Structure formats: C-alpha cells, structure tokens
Amino acid sequence: xxxxxxxxxxxxxxxxxxxxxxxxxxxxxxxxxxxxxxxxxxxxxxxxxxxxxxxxxxxxxxxxxxxxxxxxxxxxxxxxxxxxxxxxxxxxxxxxxxxxxxxxxxxxxxxxxxxxxxxxxxxxxxxxxxxxxxxxxxx
Amino acid sequence: xxxxxxxxxxxxxxxxxxxxxxxxxxxxxxxxxxxxxxxxxxxxxxxxxxxxxxxxxxxxxxxxxxxxxxxxxxxxxxxxxxxxxxxxxxxxxxxxxxxxxxxxxxxxxxxxxxxxxxxxxxxxxxxxxxxxxxxxxxx
DNA sequence: TTATAAACCTACTTTTTCAGTATGTTATGT
DNA sequence: ACATAACATACTGAAAAAGTAGGTTTATAA
Numbered sequence: 001x002x003x004x005x006x007x008x009x010x011x012x013x014x015x016x017x018x019x020x021x022x023x024x025x026x027x028x029x030x031x032x033x034x035x036x037x038x039x040x041x042x043x044x045x046x047x048x049x050x051x052x053x054x055x056x057x058x059x060x061x062x063x064x065x066x067x068x069x070x071x072x073x074x075x076x077x078x079x080x081x082x083x084x085x086x087x088x089x090x091x092x093x094x095x096x097x098x099x100x101x102x103x104x105x106x107x108x109x110x111x112x113x114x115x116x117x118x119x120x121x122x123x124x125x126x127x128x129x130x131x132x133x134x135x136x137x138x139x
Numbered sequence: 140x141x142x143x144x145x146x147x148x149x150x151x152x153x154x155x156x157x158x159x160x161x162x163x164x165x166x167x168x169x170x171x172x173x174x175x176x177x178x179x180x181x182x183x184x185x186x187x188x189x190x191x192x193x194x195x196x197x198x199x200x201x202x203x204x205x206x207x208x209x210x211x212x213x214x215x216x217x218x219x220x221x222x223x224x225x226x227x228x229x230x231x232x233x234x235x236x237x238x239x240x241x242x243x244x245x246x247x248x249x250x251x252x253x254x255x256x257x258x259x260x261x262x263x264x265x266x267x268x269x270x271x272x273x274x275x276x277x278x
Numbered sequence: 279t280t281a282t283a284a285a286c287c288t289a290c291t292t293t294t295t296c297a298g299t300a301t302g303t304t305a306t307g308t
Numbered sequence: 309a310c311a312t313a314a315c316a317t318a319c320t321g322a323a324a325a326a327g328t329a330g331g332t333t334t335a336t337a338a
Binding site: 024 | 313
C-alpha cells in the first residue's frame with residue numbers, strides 16, 4: 001500500500017527536519033544516514049522539491065532544506081506527493097474517469113469510508129510530531 | 140492499495156449473499172451479473188472456497204454458497220483472505236522478517252497506527268450490512 | 279449407467295508498477 | 309576558472325497484478 005518511495009520520503013523529511021537548522025543539507029549526507037542509495041534518494045528528493053516541500057540549492061554549500069516550519073507539514077501531504085494518491089481504490093483517485101457502477105455500487109461507500117478514515121488519520125500527524133530536536137531546546 | 144482481486148471478491152460475496160437463499164449459485168451467473176470474466180472470477184472463488192468463506196459444490200446443480208450467515212463475515216476477513224494482508228507496509232505483515240530499524244524507527248508508530256485505523260474500520264463492517272435482501276422479509 | 283454440468287487444477291501470457299542505475303547538464307560559491 | 313552539488317533524462321531488471329487457456333474431477337439427473 002505505501003511503497004518504498006513514500007516511506008523513504010517520510011524518513012527523509014524527518015531527517016532534514018532534525019538535522020538542518022535552517023541550513024542546507026547535502027543529499028549524500030542524508031543517503032548515508034538513512035542508508036538509502038544516493039541515486040534512488042535523488043529521485044525522491046526531486047519529487048519533494050518539485051512539490052515545494054523542500055528547497056534545493058545547487059553548487060557548493062548547496063543541499064536541501066524545508067520550505068516551512070515542521071508543524072506545517074502533515075504526514076498526508078508528504079505521502080500524497082510521493083505516492084501520487086492514497087486512495088484505496090482507483091475510482092476514488094483525483095481525476096479518475098467516472099465509474100459506470102457508481103450509482104448502484106454497493107462497495108463504493110466502503111471505499112469512501114476507508115478513504116476518509118485514512119485521510120483523517122494521516123492529516124492529524126504533523127512532521128513536528130515525529131522529530132526530537134533536543135538540540136533546539138537545550139541551552 | 141486494494142487490488143481488483145479484493146474488490147471483486149467483496150462484490151462477489153455480496154452477490155452470493157443477495158441471490159442465494161441457501162442454494163448454490165453457479166459461477167457463470169455471478170460472472171454475468173458482476174460483469175467479470177468467468178476465468179478470472181474463478182481464480183477468486185478458489186481463494187474464497189479454500190479459505191472456507193464459501194462452499195463449492197461440483198457437478199450438475201452445483202455452484203457456490205456461503206458457509207455461514209452474512210452477519211458473521213466482516214469486510215476485513217474477505218479482503219484479508221484475497222489480498223493476503225492489509226498492512227500498509229511490509230514490516231507489519233504477518234510473518235515478516237524482523238526489521239533492523241525497528242527499535243529506533245521514527246515512522247513505525249505511524250504505520251502501526253494506520254494499520255489499526257484500517258483494521259478497526261474494516262472489522263466494523265459486516266457482509267450483512269451491505270446487502271438488501273428484501274425478499275427475505277417480504278411475505 | 280451414462281451424458282452432462284459444474285467446480286477444480288495447473289500453467290501460461292501480458293501488462294503495469296516498483297525499485298534502482300547510469301550518464302550527462304546546470305547553477306553556485308570560493 | 310574550478311570544484312561542488314543539485315537537476316534532468318533515460319534506461320534496466322524484477323516482481324506483482326490481471327487475465328487466459330485447456331484439461332481433470334465430481335456430482336447430478338435423465
């Protein structure tokens with residue numbers, strides 16, 4: 001259901017939130033810490049950057065950092081961007097072609113309900129809930 | 140997330156619950172009503188029968204019927220049998236090999252929570268909630 | 279008892295998605 | 309100018325999903 005891409009994306013977002021302090025963090029640093037191949041990680045960071053969840057800077061001193069405070073990211077927003085959609089069935093995806101069975105389908109209400117339950121749960125968790133940034137609060 | 144197999148399985152179980160009245164229903168009948176190819180449907184009915192959610196009888200007059208009353212099936216039990224597992228990530232599947240990151244993984248609690256939310260929702264719906272068997276109650 | 283109807287079984291093909299790799303290009307700071 | 313690090317494009321391999329094909333067994337009803 002949640003693919004490697006989405007799971008990695010979440011781990012990476014947590015990693016950046018914890019280890020950056022407004023600084024850019026290099027891809028190879030993250031890759032090493034998270035034990036993900038640089039090349040595969042790159043393809044994930046591209047998504048996060050294009051979706052403007054991250055800010056990428058090229059050249060020396062470059063890297064990635066968050067575009068906004070950690071409490072403004074929901075887990076849902078991160079997963080949705082990388083997974084494409086979290087809908088449990090195709091007919092509930094954004095922009096799906098209209099299903100012929102829609103009017104009388106007895107299973108559709110189940111999928112809608114499931115979709116809601118998942119959405120609510122993942123919208124309720126913020127990136128800031130997942131990090132322990134002790135260094136920020138220690139004097 | 141939920142594949143065609145699981146979705147079809149649910150539709151088929153509803154179909155049988157609605158149209159059988161203790162009688163066996165033929166595969167080709169179900170296939171026609173549900174607009175699913177006979178051959179593909181067969182592979183699904185095999186799963187449901189092997190998992191003893193259905194009873195299959197061969198030969199003339201044979202077909203499939205429920206093994207128990209409709210209110211003793213949860214949607215979860217039907218989907219779990221056909222999908223294999225409903226766990227949102229591999230490491231939560233039954234009999235998954237132990238994940239090295241388990242002890243310190245910051246995303247694991249999210250997946251466990253999501254798993255619970257999904258389980259609770261799908262366990263709460265019974266097959267009997269999905270059918271309208273008016274003929275049973277009309278004299 | 280025999281023909282027929284129906285589920286059962288094994289194996290295959292085709293398509294799609296996931297995961298990962300390779301190579302080259304552009305922007306940035308020193 | 310030069311090193312650095314993100315960006316871009318394109319490819320490969322493996323696995324799973326979806327669907328097909330053909331033959332085998334078992335029960336029923338004529």
